[in-house]
Amino acid sequence: MRASRFFISTLKEAPSDAEIVSHKLMMRAGMIKRLGSGIYTYMPMGLRVIRKVEAIVREEMNRSGAVELLMPVVQPAELWQETGRWDKMGAELMRVKDRHGRDFAIQPTSEEVVTDVARTELRSYKQLPVNFYHIQTKFRDERRPRFGLMRGREFTMKDAYSFDRDLDGLKKSYQIMYDAYVRIFTRFGLQFRAVAADNGAIGGSGSHEFHVIAATGEDALVYCPTSDYAANMEAAEAIAVDTSRAAAKEALQKTATPGKAKCEAVAELLQLPLQRTVKSIVLAVDNEEDASKKQIWLLLLRGDHELNEVKAGKIAGLGGYRFANEAEIVESFGTPPGYLGPIGTKKPVKVVADRTVANMSDFVCGANEADFHYTGVNWGRDLPEPEVADIRNVVEGDASPDGKGVLAIQRGIEVGHVFQLGTAYSEAMKATYLDENGKPQALMMGCYGIGVTRILGAAIEQNFDDKGIIWPASLAPFAVVLCPMGYDRSEAVKAEIDKLYAELQNAGVDVILDDRGERPGAMFADWELIGVPHRIVIGDRGLKDGQIEYQGRRDTAATAVPLQEALSFIQ
Ligand code: ATP
Numbered sequence: 358m359r360a361s362r363f364f365i366s367t368l369k370e371a372p373s374d375a376e377i378v379s380h381k382l383m384m385r386a387g388m389i390k391r392l393g394s395g396i397y398t399y400m401p402m403g404l405r406v407i408r409k410v411e412a413i414v415r416e417e418m419n420r421s422g423a424v425e426l427l428m429p430v431v432q433p434a435e436l437w438q439e440t441g442r443w444d445k446m447g448a449e450l451m452r453v454k455d456r457h458g459r460d461f462a463i464q465p466t467s468e469e470v471v472t473d474v475a476r477t478e479l480r481s482y483k484q485l486p487v488n489f490y491h492i493q494t495k496f497r498d499e500r501r502p503r504f505g506l507m508r509g510r511e512f513t514m515k516d517a518y519s520f521d522r523d524l525d526g527l528k529k530s531y532q533i534m535y536d537a538y539v540r541i542f543t544r545f546g547l548q549f550r551a552v553a554a555d556n557g558a559i560g561g562s563g564s565h566e567f568h569v570i571a572a573t574g575e576d577a578l579v580y581c582p583t584s585d586y587a588a589n590m591e592a593a594e595a596i597a598v599d600t601s602r603a604a605a606k607e608a609l610q611k612t613a614t615p616g617k618a619k620c621e622a623v624a625e626l627l628q629l630p631l632q633r634t635v636k637s638i639v640l641a642v643d644n645e646e647d648a649s650k651k652q653i654w655l656l657l658l659r660g661d662h663e664l665n666e667v668k669a670g671k672i673a674g675l676g677g678y679r680f681a682n683e684a685e686i687v688e689s690f691g692t693p694p695g696y697l698g699p700i701g702t703k704k705p706v707k708v709v710a711d712r713t714v715a716n717m718s719d720f721v722c723g724a725n726e727a728d729f730h731y732t733g734v735n736w737g738r739d740l741p742e743p744e745v746a747d748i749r750n751v752v753e754g755d756a757s758p759d760g761k762g763v764l765a766i767q768r769g770i771e772v773g774h775v776f777q778l779g780t781a782y783s784e785a786m787k788a789t790y791l792d793e794n795g796k797p798q799a800l801m802m803g804c805y806g807i808g809v810t811r812i813l814g815a816a817i818e819q820n821f822d823d824k825g826i827i828w829p830a831s832l833a834p835f836a837v838v839l840c841p842m843g844y845d846r847s848e849a850v851k852a853e854i855d856k857l858y859a860e861l862q863n864a865g866v867d868v869i870l871d872d873r874g875e876r877p878g879a880m881f882a883d884w885e886l887i888g889v890p891h892r893i894v895i896g897d898r899g900l901k902d903g904q905i906e907y908q909g910r911r912d913t914a915a916t917a918v919p920l921q922e923a924l925s926f927i928q
């Protein structure tokens with residue numbers, strides 16, 4: 358490609374609505390152009406990167422045995438009504454009407470359509486398993502589109518759907534996709550982590566998200582550096598909720614008496630395998646005298662969770678304060694209990710860990726370090742199922758649920774998601790196959806998404822410097838840029854660089870020759886901003902000694918290279 362015939366449009370400043378690095382750099386590098394909120398034109402430079410992402414995805418999907426088709430963007434509402442998603446999806450689902458007043462959805466994913474394909478095309482167990490995928494435009498009317506391609510409304514997704522005879526088959530198809538995703542994200546050259554995600558539909562390890570690690574990521578990932586445990590925050594908390602529910606119930610069954618015993622029951626909770634660094638617990642219990650009221654119990658513990666180490670005098674031997682009202686709290690702590698929520702009402706007290714609580718860390722008894730609270734624990738006198746609501750914040754240093762170390766937390770950008778769907782869609786849409794006995798069975802489904810356009814943002818969040826983007830080789834719009842010093846002035850330069858350009862092209866290298874006649878400073882700044890991995894500069898001065906200059910995008914200085922070695926140097 359010759360730069361003079363390509364389209365390059367760079368900016369010194371990013372538009373003011375660009376908040377994060379990737380958005381700013383993509384705008385400055387002329388990769389995307391905003392058309393409306395969350396809607397972008399993929400400009401030629403950006404589109405080249407998207408095509409690289411797609412090519413890798415497509416290659417690995419095909420290698421895994423998945424079959425490509427292409428389902429429509431505009432889909433009849435009837436299909437969406439069959440599964441109930443027409444109503445369930447709410448405002449995120451973009452709806453349009455045709456000239457006859459018929460309703461359509463603009464696809465946010467394609468479960469309905471692919472299930473419709475399956476119910477008409479897949480008749481026999483002999484046709485299974487099969488995995489259909491497409492790379493297609495999606496539309497989600499996101500509440501907060503932002504960060505450029507990261508959370509767009511219109512975006513490109515690869516979505517795949519597997520069909521199996523039974524759960525065993527699904528688990529195999531799922532594993533094949535999981536492995537393909539590992540290959541895909543490895544080939545992108547990105548640092549990523551697969552984490553367990555919550556899967557309400559089937560349970561177990563039925564869902565994983567793939568995250569690119571980046572400080573600006575919207576998701577918190579919980580993992581154990583010394584074992585394989587990794588989950589997104591919701592899934593990690595779900596485990597915590599489950600464990601503590603069971604433990605709370607068990608602890609409560611040992612005691613029906615309020616007061617000290619209940620506090621001790623709570624203390625027992627803290628001996629969970631998770632070993633959270635809880636330092637305080639707020640819970641609501643029924644008022645013994647007046648069932649219409651709640652009492653607030655505040656149990657303050659030190660980091661080691663040992664009740665007898667709690668310093669405050671009033672706690673000695675008891676393990677907890679008993680607060681009947683707000684005044685008592687103010688009296689004891691000198692701080693209004695704004696964080697305690699409504700007291701004396703029938704509503705379960707919902708205590709949200711906030712700054713007020715975090716600021717309590719310098720109280721004698723200490724409060725939770727990292728906003729960790731059990732909240733809304735609501736135990737009635739006759740011990741119904743304990744309701745452990747709103748357990749928040751699995752924190753760094755907690756024991757890993759697998760018992761093999763402590764947990765660490767990092768932030769990630771969700772770039773892929775694999776999910777065992779089960780038969781929810783096939784049952785709703787009556788998509789069956791005939792088994793060996795000629796009996797109809799619901800198709801067992803899995804779905805697998807990759808955010809193709811989001812990958813660009815995620816890759817940049819992980820790879821940039823003050824000059825611009827640093828594309829991993831596999832995603833770069835061009836692998837090499839050739840920069841002539843005086844293309845129109847020096848015949849020697851023109852001859853040598855044209856020759857090298859042809860050689861690189863013949864060798865199948867994605868090369869761009871910058872023949873725009875820009876000054877060297879501006880030319881270099883452009884390519885550094887765009888993030889091309891290799892740069893070769895050819896000028897008269899070097900040519901005298903038979904040399905050219907090579908600089909890798911991460912190199913701090915150029916290296917002189919003999920002209921004859923230029924080709925081998927790049928490869
Ligand atoms: P998120 O949690 O970021 O909203 P999601 O869980 O809703 O994503 P999925 O339904 O799992 O997304 O879709 C599969 C993939 O599509 C996601 O892993 C993500 O990479 C990508 N994706 C989802 N929403 C968007 C969006 N608004 N813009 C760009 N990519 C998106």
Ligand code: MG
Nearest residue numbers: 449497499508
């Ligand atoms: Mg979403």
Ligand code: MG
Nearest residue numbers: 566576771774
């Ligand atoms: Mg998500």
Ligand code: MG
Nearest residue numbers: 566771773774
């Ligand atoms: Mg998801």
